[in-house]
Amino acid sequence: MSVARFLGLDLGGTNIKVAIVETADDMPLPRVVSTAQHATHAERGPQGVTDRLIEVGTATIEQSGAVDAAGLGVPGLFERDTGRIVLFPNLPGPWPGHSLRDPIADALGVPTALINDARAFVLAEGTVGAGRGCHTLVGLTLGTGIGGGIMIDGHIQLGEFGTGSEVGHQIIVPDGPLCGCGNRGCVEALAKAEALAELAGQPDAATVYRLAAMGDAECLAAINTVAGYIGIGLANVVTLLGPSCIVIGGGIAAAGELVLGPIRDAMRSHVTLAPAERVSVVPAELGKWAGAIGAALAGRNQLDVRAR
Ligand SMILES: [Zn+2]
Numbered sequence: 001m002s003v004a005r006f007l008g009l010d011l012g013g014t015n016i017k018v019a020i021v022e023t024a025d026d027m028p029l030p031r032v033v034s035t036a037q038h039a040t041h042a043e044r045g046p047q048g049v050t051d052r053l054i055e056v057g058t059a060t061i062e063q064s065g066a067v068d069a070a071g072l073g074v075p076g077l078f079e080r081d082t083g084r085i086v087l088f089p090n091l092p093g094p095w096p097g098h099s100l101r102d103p104i105a106d107a108l109g110v111p112t113a114l115i116n117d118a119r120a121f122v123l124a125e126g127t128v129g130a131g132r133g134c135h136t137l138v139g140l141t142l143g144t145g146i147g148g149g150i151m152i153d154g155h156i157q158l159g160e161f162g163t164g165s166e167v168g169h170q171i172i173v174p175d176g177p178l179c180g181c182g183n184r185g186c187v188e189a190l191a192k193a194e195a196l197a198e199l200a201g202q203p204d205a206a207t208v209y210r211l212a213a214m215g216d217a218e219c220l221a222a223i224n225t226v227a228g229y230i231g232i233g234l235a236n237v238v239t240l241l242g243p244s245c246i247v248i249g250g251g252i253a254a255a256g257e258l259v260l261g262p263i264r265d266a267m268r269s270h271v272t273l274a275p276a277e278r279v280s281v282v283p284a285e286l287g288k289w290a291g292a293i294g295a296a297l298a299g300r301n302q303l304d305v306r307a308r
Pocket of ligand 1: 168169170179180181182183186187188189
């Protein structure tokens with residue numbers, strides 16, 4: 001029996017979450033061995049955060065034993081070939097151009113893969129979470145922004161340029177509101193938490209859900225409108241790719257069926273060429289550890305890709 005172990009680090013603005021994941025020939029699914037979290041100290045800037053990731057990763061390996069590879073989930077975009085950061089919108093300091101992957105790989109002494117945090121969420125939920133067993137799966141994280149990913153046969157699909165899987169940046173309304181990506185009318189611009197709160201005339205999305213759960217008509221209508229945009233985006237993906245499972249996570253998903261129901265209905269009402277009633281739309285299962293677990297799985301997957 002061949003057992004392999006992988007380290008996952010999930011870099012957030014407040015915490016670095018850590019997971020050790022184990023795989024073995026005779027295990028049907030990877031196993032999460034341990035999880036932990038440590039302060040990021042984002043105020044220390046790119047070099048300080050890089051050092052902190054190395055410190056946390058090294059300490060984890062010392063404590064739990066050697067790993068075969070590592071993955072690092074990051075809250076932004078990076079160059080796939082160089083491992084340099086392109087955009088970290090939520091961390092302070094001069095991140096663009098900062099080399100993050102190679103110093104960590106050198107310090108840990110194992111192959112280290114970078115993965116966007118939303119893609120890590122999808123990889124984790126699709127492998128050991130709510131979407132396990134699905135061969136073609138779409139995931140969305142609903143929150144401040146709308147992250148997404150497409151997973152086919154255990155691998156996130158990033159296309160020829162490493163830029164694919166941006167489910168949240170499909171254009172739904174031409175000339176709609178400006179999106180953080182520079183385009184207009186994306187799913188994200190129309191359905192992020194701030195857009196929902198604004199539409200409902202409430203201070204934040206959590207208030208909208210709380211009031212909607214008590215039957216507030218305006219809040220329910222705003223949720224339906226936003227769910228309609230998300231549903232159109234998902235319908236497009238279902239028509240293009242034919243997934244059997246859609247996993248939804250993030251802060252908004254905590255509202256459960258109040259949000260998932262209208263998203264499911266909207267998706268199904270816009271699909272004609274696929275059996276949409278057989279496409280499940282389910283809430284995420286792994287909670288706050290999904291990113292770290294997905295990062296560990298990205299560490300494993302890079303070895304598969306190298307072996308091809
Ligand atoms: Zn966009």
